Amino acid sequence: MSFQATYSLVIRPLHFASFRWGGSFTPLVTGPAAIAFSEPLPMPSTIAGLLAGEAVGYKPSQGRVPPEELEKLIAEKLGFGDKFALRGPYIYDEDTETVYLHYWDRSPTRGRLVAVELVEGELGISFQNVDYHQHTGIALNNTCKSVIRGLIYTQMLAKQDKPIIVEVYGAAKTWPNEKIVRKLGGEGRIAVIEKTNIAPLYKLATSIKAKNSWYAYVATPILLPPHSTKDLARILEEKDRVIEVGEPPNTRIAIPTLKELEDLIEVREKQRDSHSTRRREDTREKLAKTAKRFRAKIALLSPGYDMAANMPRPLHPAIMPGSIVKIETTLNPQQLYQEGIGLHRKLGWGTLLPLPEKLVVKQQ
Template sequence: MIKITFLLIKPLKPLSFRWGGEFSPILSGPMNKGVSEPLPLPSTIAGFLYSVTKNAGNKKDVERLSLEDDLNTVKVKLWGPLLYIKGNYYAHSYPGKIIRLENWKMIEEVDVVNVLKVINKIGIGIKGDSKAVKESLLYTQQLIKIREGGILVETDYEIKDGYYTMGGESSIVKIETLKEVNIPQKGKYGLVISPIILKPVNRIITIYDLYDMEIEGLGKLRDVIVNKLPVKLGLIGVGFNISYNVRRPIYPAIMPGSIINYKEKANLGLFRENGWGSVLPVDSVIDTNTH
């Protein structure tokens, strides 16, 4: 029998969870700005869990794999994430907001600054080879500080409580196992809490074509739309290929904060076996497109 556990990941310092864009002066000019979302992508969490439990990260292990196949090297049963702060639950509403939940009902959508601490860091550009200052190059980076709480995920990986490093910057996090977490298995609607990855298309499409896009394991997008609650669609990268040292392809996705006509706790869409496409059952909804 597979043991399922809830882990609370508590960052000990401010972090930046970037979901897209290029943090480069080549594209953005002499002033760069990195904006953080309140929660990390599933690929960040899955990679962390896999590296901690499987001693992963050796490039030689995946050198024989294609760019598409290397996703299969990280099989992590993962559902989430949610914010868990002082006994309260919050879900991500892309871009840059969170949804307060109460008794598994959507109560309100709020700005991140109302719940988390947002820090804007200003710095100067440095040349990678010589560590000298790059003239006329500045950057601002938005950091998120989770106070009195952490990032809640459900997984079948067993990790001892303690301190670990997570992310490309090797930030220190504290892991705690939570024993009493009662996530509902069914509800009246489905709240998307991590991106549902859709099948890509190889042509220019219209807005009407979007509704014919397939959700792996569920059907067409048009069949799960809740009346008067349009879903949020976007483009998302699904992680980084350590073998080829490049980003993996970008896919269309249903973004967090969307409401769909799906009543069970699940993972949907492409790469759901890697932790993407988490859906939280809720008993009431709000229109996050108007907040």
């Protein structure tokens, strides 16, 4: 398989983005779920749904297609062929040439992105906050348009002013050269889509030198096979640290210990004014605090929404973006970057960024 991206799709949301990662959110949802935060990036299933829509003309039956059939649909109907693979999505700032990867957190108030830069052979990342626009609505009775008591809901929509990139590998058919306008994400929000020849994350991945066993940043969720739940139970009980992912063959994920993460990470602060009276946090304590933010985050995730059934697809155990994992495989980092890891990896799930022997985390 070639390790050069065929091309990339550039997706530019025209308005505030609404990317919901699992669960349901409508005016009829009340109580603790009456506020919803958009993630800064769509799930790979959203991108796959976009491509499937191009393949079949956005028919209602599209929502009934399971993820494994989406691959076949895109391969055959869109003409991509059975060798295609998607990587991403991620955000790219063309002006500063900076890649932004998703950082999933259970708290909606912390940074949801990390900026990744390679400067003079040194890979550095820093946490980035996401700007939100508050959108509040009131549910109305469909017949008389009167307000339904108590059904006030709020959405926090992500302000997205940088393009989203999806890399396309091995596609037998190229994407049209002209710009197209399509609906993307929740509430059918509009985005402009065009083709480009740049592949910034691929460029980063091929610049990293790693050994046979290496660390990686999880850029998109790794969907784990059902049998992995036994591994997860032992991991949560701290009896084991290895997960058999199944795809690609002879590949395993090891969950790093906090000590291993501390050895991997170097925390670097901005230069402070020498006259500042503010006490500096103990270096060791700051390193431990930073390392904890990159511990493997495991959750149950639905790989998309079944529009026909009007409900999320069945849940999968997943390792979420922002986790750092250790990879044991016969493939080199660049091969595994392109092929992905875990279930439905051809659709962008399980995108990994290989890490060097030392990762610099820059404090803002």
